[in-house]
Amino acid sequence: MTMNLYPSFGLLLVDDEPSFLRSLSIALERSGGITHIHRCQESREVMGILARENIGLVTLDLTMPHLSGERLLKRIVEEHPDIGVIVISGLNQVETAVNCIKLGAFDYFVKTDEEGRLIEGVKRAIHLQELRRENQELRKRFLNDTLEHPEAFAHIVTGDKGMRSVFQYLESVAPTNQPILVSGESGVGKELIARAAHTLSGRQGPLVCVNVAGLDDNVFADTLFGHQRGAFTGAEQARAGMIEQAADGTLFLDEIGDLSMASQVKLLRLLQEGEYYPLGSDRPKRMRARVVVATHQDLGEKQRAGEFRKDLYYRLRTHQVHIPPLRQRKSDIPLLLEHFLSEAAEELGKDKPTYPPELTVLLANYGFPGNVRELRAMAFDAISVHKARTLSMDVFKRTIHQTNQDAGTDLAVERTVFAADESLPTLHEVTDLLVHEAMRRAEGNQSIASRLLGISQPALSKRLKKMRTS
Incomplete structure (x- = not known):
């Protein structure tokens, strides 16, 4: 089975030192889960690679033979303005850093900087590039009113324009690695949307569905992370968690609004760090699944009431899809x-x-x-x-x-029906308005209209006759 590359676009590392390229590649993959990496030691080959490959981000050394990093930065910004550039230099000079930013670099790091800081900078740049590409895709789809992959939605029966907008949005965000939050009332088909997102992502792994409602903290951790043999009483053999079962695929967590606060902390750490520990193990595992969550609850309201973590809420709603009720x-x-x-x-x-x-x-x-x-x-x-x-x-x-x-x-339930600054209609006028509206909604069918009004059909018929003669 082919492992999915992350991000969807390539990351090109440019440096004339092969040892630095190798160590940076390993660090990005181990600590950042970044696997879609190209390496280049010859600065004169960079523009050709950018023309051939789907590159979205470049890390660039400044001091290289033949074509300097500064000249290369200018060319990339001019000829490929949609590609982000991070400068990684051996020079710790404020003036050089400021000049690179003025030329269009996204960020500037010194090679002797802490490795974790550099990796976080690359991850941040990848996220911004993903958002930029998603916005471009959204604009194109909404302006042209097109669906690139209508077959992904063949199992969803609808002709509604609002649902079509949901499909267009899903096509734009499905290839990224960020979570998707699917909201909507019970019964609207949130799992069908999760399946469509999985299909559109092109991931080779399976879609694994877990309903987390009613799971206490220990069961939640064991379900997601799995356990080692002997991790607790009765754990006679190791068991892979749902995250591992969904490797290179999609993990769908339904009813996420019912998670306990302790389980919310575990999910937040998983999404932030991209790694987890099976119960009883001290060796972390890398998460290789994309997370989609769903809820029928208002997470914004739960967050304001202190029942859902604010940091988790904002991380989950990076991409949010709301399914309108029937x-x-x-x-x-x-x-x-x-x-x-x-x-x-x-x-x-x-x-x-x-x-x-x-x-x-x-x-x-x-x-x-x-x-x-x-x-x-x-x-x-x-x-x-x-x-x-x-x-x-x-x-x-x-x-x-x-x-x-x-x-x-x-x-x-109290509803505002009448404007406060207008006089009230008479009871007779209100009755006539109700009858007219009921007949309009029932498309002239008296049996259905009488049901809407809560009266018998003969009573409605009598009222209609009276209205016609008055």
């Missing part, structure tokens, strides 16, 4: 209904039935607290009891009625 993309309801009816009929060994046109009107006026998952359950329930040629609406009506009854107390 009630905000009602044009998807007919598409999803067709899909689930076909799926249910095939699974249950029945012919797919036709359904009355007013069914989609009924569903469009329902809030779907369970979102796509709830619509799927409705469709399967309806097919399971279906016997006639036309699908009955009874299952759908019964579910909607029961949900509305259960949520009856929630409907009394």
Whole structure:
């Protein structure tokens, strides 16, 4: 299996000292997880390499024979302005450093500087280059309204423009190594988005899914990090954690909002350091998986309430995708209904039935607290009891009625309906407005409109006649 290179673009190390190039390469790979490295000892070959390879960042020595680092820096900035340059020099001179920054260098380091500081500088430059490339990709996709890989979203049934924007954003951020936070209500399909992100990343490893809700700190650590033999009572043999199982792939952590504070600290360290210790081991392992997390909770609100770490929250939301609820993309309801009816009929060994046109009107006026998952359950329930040629609406009506009854107390939540600086309409005017709105939403269907108003159909019919004659 081929190991995925990080970052997605190449890092070119330029220095005429082979020993320095070798030691820097090893340090970047061991301490920074940076594996997409090119090395060059001859400064005259650099421009040719930049023309041939997908290079995003260059580390450049200043004092080299033939073509000096300063002259090379000028050429790179002029001919390849999208490539970042870090100068690494043996000269500890403020004037030289300032001049390099003025010429366009991203940063300046002295070779005798602490190795950790240099590696952090390279990682920081890689992150900024990734953000720059993502912004360029986003602009291109939104301006052209294109999807480069629509096949990655083939398993997601939608025609909604908001969802298309989500797909375009995912295409832009999927190749990077940064975490993705997927938010949205329960049942909107967050795991499907995680699968699409994994497919788009091009990673050769598997997608490993873990629901972290209800895991205490010890179970969370053992699940993710694994353990050595004898790490605790009952650990008779070593076990690889989910991070190791997801090597060169994607680790999907669902319900991340339910993590305890202690487990949040462990996850933060994993994301910051890129390494972890299996339980019972004193030798660190490098994380080779991309992390995608999901939650139905408002992490921003939990963070303000002190229930979620601020540093972890901001690290997770480097790339954030919000999936709109089904009630905000009602044009998807007919598409999803067709899909689930076909799926249910095939699974249950029945012919797919036709359904009355007013069914989609009924569903469009329902809030779907369970979102796509709830619509799927409705469709399967309806097919399971279906016997006639036309699908009955009874299952759908019964579910909607029961949900509305259960949520009856929630409907009394105070809402601002009338403007404070305007006079109140009369009761008669309000009634007429409600009837008009209900009939509009029901597309003229009195049975559905009466359900929306909470009255009987004869009562609505009587009201409509009175409105026409008045």
